[in-house]
Amino acid sequence: MAPTDPSATINRWWRVAGGLSMNLALGSLYAWSVFVAPLEKQFGWKRADTSMVFTIAVVVFALTFIVAGRLQDKLGPFWISLTGGVLVSLGFFLCAYTTSLTYLFVCFGVIGGLGNGFGYATPIPVMAKWFPDRRGLAVGLAVAGYGGGSAIFGPLANLTLIPAYGLATTFQILGVIFLVMTVFGAFLLKNPPAGYRPAGWTPAPAAKAAATTYEFAPGEVLGTSAFYFMWIAYALGCSAGLMVISQLIPFAKSVGIPGAALATLGLVVGAAGNASGRILSGWMSDAVGRLNVLRLMIAISAVAMPILYLTGSGVAMLYIAVFVVYWCYGTQLSVNASTTSDFWGTKNAGINYGLLFTAWGVAGIIGPRIGGKLFDKYHNYKAAFYTAAVLAVVALLAELAARRPKAPEARA
Secondary structure (H helix, E strand, O other), rough: OOOOOOOOOHHHHHHHHHHHHHHHHHHHHHHHHHHHHHHHHHOOHHHHHHHHHHHHEEEEEEEHHHHHHHHHHHHHHHHHHHHHHHHOOOOOHHHHHHHHHHHHHEEEEEEHHHHHHHHHHHHHHHHHHHHOHHHHHHHHHHHHHHHHHHHHHHHHHHHHHHHHHHHHHHHHHHHHHHHHHHHHHHHHOOOOOOOOOOOOOOOOOOOOOOOOOOOOOOHHOOOOOHHHHHHHHHHHHHHHHHHHHHHHHHHHHHHOOHHHHHHHHHHHHHHHHHHHHHHHHHHHHHHOOOOHHHHHHHHHHHHHHHHHHHOOOHHHHHHHHHHHHHHHHHHHHHHHHHHHHHHHOOOHHHHHHHHHHHHHHHHHHHHHHHHHHHHHHHOOOOHHHHHHHHHOOOOOOOOHHHHOOOOOHHHO
């Protein structure tokens, strides 16, 4: 296949389909809140205990992403994504035999986190290489599945599978479904030929989202100030979103949203916002610049957090505010990934984004712990939402300080 062969067009959209299939299954992580109440009822655990399961999964996910990203850069995406699919499916299946928190920490937190790290490490670099012309949109489409997976599997578990078959069988059914989806996705995720460019496309250096022509090594990335400002913004900006994601169903019930169906619909609305933010903000960033979009969405998130708490007892306002918060959160997962390839190149995109992605792992500690600990202390979510808003403001300041890095020869 020639680098500019027009027949490559259909191939690159197949890669998007592979990324979507993979991430729809992996995105079940965001449906964690539907398992919180059944687990607490069955085992008598506290909110902080169940929040820790989600936290462990996120931290393991983020740390694994670095290793998986490096392996993806060297070995290609197939075996890495296949490993991820098998692990996340196994983790869910084994959760059926949960008898203790430690067991759940291992199965959902460690095994599931490992699976997410390996599975999520491949679609982003693959999209960045196939779509240099529309990187923000393509990455957004591929990772939208991660944001949208909870819209499918959250209601399926909460409204159909758990009531009909119980918690244990639900974990088993989901494990089998995820295995099929991730194996299918893994077979579609392939890198383009070296030097690939879409037919008729030439780089436009003047574009706001123009990519670097220098391939930064990981050590060089760590030598740029942009990395640290973006890392702080990523960590604190996502902490707000992850606090809501990990506590959404319990929060909806705590403010009197009547019925499991209405509360679960909030999860669907949030997932729609998450997926929309990843796609449409990615598309916007191609036109107006990555950092501009990140700054705008973090600013909106800072305002939306207290609004969600103050108006969340009304069903309509709950849905609107949740959609906005999830949109802002999804934007960060999509646009930060595209920014990494733009700023530091695609050759080492796997590990370079893995380094930045550790910020998301830190957010996975901060966000759920804010929700769980402060709820247990005050028996409401007011302090959690206002704390998340403050973190978003600090994230905005860090994002405002970030600038496109210069290549080493340009800095000399």
